[in-house]
Amino acid sequence: MGPQSIEVETPRLAAAKIGSDVGLLLAKLHATGSLLNNKALADYGLRERSFSVLTLACSGLEPTQRELADFLSLDPSQVVSLVDDLEHRGLVKRAQGKQDRRAKIIVSTAEGRRIHNKARAALEVCEQTQLAALSEDENAQLRALLKKALWG
Amino acid sequence: MGPQSIEVETPRLAAAKIGSDVGLLLAKLHATGSLLNNKALADYGLRERSFSVLTLACSGLEPTQRELADFLSLDPSQVVSLVDDLEHRGLVKRAQGKQDRRAKIIVSTAEGRRIHNKARAALEVCEQTQLAALSEDENAQLRALLKKALWG
DNA sequence: ACGGATCATTGAAAAAGTCAACGATTGTTT
DNA sequence: AAACAATCGTTGACTTTTTCAATGATCCGT
Numbered sequence: 202m203g204p205q206s207i208e209v210e211t212p213r214l215a216a217a218k219i220g221s222d223v224g225l226l227l228a229k230l231h232a233t234g235s236l237l238n239n240k241a242l243a244d245y246g247l248r249e250r251s252f253s254v255l256t257l258a259c260s261g262l263e264p265t266q267r268e269l270a271d272f273l274s275l276d277p278s279q280v281v282s283l284v285d286d287l288e289h290r291g292l293v294k295r296a297q298g299k300q301d302r303r304a305k306i307i308v309s310t311a312e313g314r315r316i317h318n319k320a321r322a323a324l325e326v327c328e329q330t331q332l333a334a335l336s337e338d339e340n341a342q343l344r345a346l347l348k349k350a351l352w353g
Numbered sequence: 354m355g356p357q358s359i360e361v362e363t364p365r366l367a368a369a370k371i372g373s374d375v376g377l378l379l380a381k382l383h384a385t386g387s388l389l390n391n392k393a394l395a396d397y398g399l400r401e402r403s404f405s406v407l408t409l410a411c412s413g414l415e416p417t418q419r420e421l422a423d424f425l426s427l428d429p430s431q432v433v434s435l436v437d438d439l440e441h442r443g444l445v446k447r448a449q450g451k452q453d454r455r456a457k458i459i460v461s462t463a464e465g466r467r468i469h470n471k472a473r474a475a476l477e478v479c480e481q482t483q484l485a486a487l488s489e490d491e492n493a494q495l496r497a498l499l500k501k502a503l504w505g
Numbered sequence: 506a507c508g509g510a511t512c513a514t515t516g517a518a519a520a521a522g523t524c525a526a527c528g529a530t531t532g533t534t535t
Numbered sequence: 536a537a538a539c540a541a542t543c544g545t546t547g548a549c550t551t552t553t554t555c556a557a558t559g560a561t562c563c564g565t
Contacts, residue, residue, distance in 0.1 A: 221500075257369060274384035278514070281513065303513070324376070331502070343499075352367050428523065526547090533541095
């Protein structure tokens with residue numbers, strides 16, 4: 202039950218030119234990160250994706266399911282499953298769209314916000330250990346670059 | 354058949370705090386990137402993963418399948434499928450391990466290197482368009498940060 | 506009011522991931 | 536040297552995830 206040891210082996214293959222392929226770097230960091238994130242979120246019955254949905258639901262932005270699908274790069278049917286699960290557990294609610302009655306707005310419940318706060322704290326710790334090799338500045342720099350790459 | 358238009362819409366939800374969640378940023382950039390990369394590689398009958406395997410096979414590092422699995426964060430059985438496919442198409446060969454006769458070393462064929470060069474060129478163009486919002490310096494900076502985050 | 510488009514949802518089919526078992530080989534212990 | 540556990544690639548079964556087409560309800564432009 203002690204603090205989980207983090208092995209930082211630098212594999213032989215990291216030397217290859219492939220180590221500069223942005224696509225692979227993203228895939229690898231995302232893969233290892235997802236594993237740790239999901240482990241950290243498991244205590245709250247969440248995974249990376251349901252946590253993301255819950256975060257948006259808690260954001261006050263009142264996202265529709267379509268917006269969630271677009272933003273999270275998911276198929277609309279996957280959003281249905283995620284929201285179903287969160288709704289059954291009382292963490293979010295489906296509300297009727299305001300201008301569009303086809304759309305459904307996902308909003309958090311009080312319990313949802315409570316869980317989200319705890320989960321967010323756990324995830325922050327988790328991500329800090331993942332990016333332990335980076336200084337505070339570099340960490341912020343990485344976020345900024347990723348954002349800029351995505352949305353300019 | 355003209356140059357594919359790239360829509361750079363900044364979605365409403367990008368404003369949320371979630372836009373600073375490293376895990377989500379990685380997931381999203383990886384997701385959109387994979388789509389484009391796979392599309393670019395399709396002309397050569399490759400996908401992101403088979404391309405990665407081919408790259409390592411062409412690197413001169415003589416990786417074993419176990420090393421490929423570790424480096425690419427894949428299950429060993431997935432590597433079997435990937436190598437099977439590449440081998441059937443004559444792009445790589447399985448060679449006996451030098452110190453360990455259980456292990457199999459993956460090396461490229463001449464045809465494999467030919468295809469790889471073409472695919473790599475196409476992928477570079479593709480990645481440049483993906484990271485078009487970043488300057489040359491920022492592009493290098495991003496690579497460096499990702500590498501550092503992974504291997505210190 | 507009509508027709509085409511979009512939203513959430515369902516269900517089925519395809520793809521990907523996970524996992525345990527196996528033979529062959531290795532390294533270690535006795 | 537003999538026995539033992541561990542590792543490598545492989546196979547096959549199983550679960551999860553992804554993808555896609557179809558549907559009813561609703562919106563929008565004409």
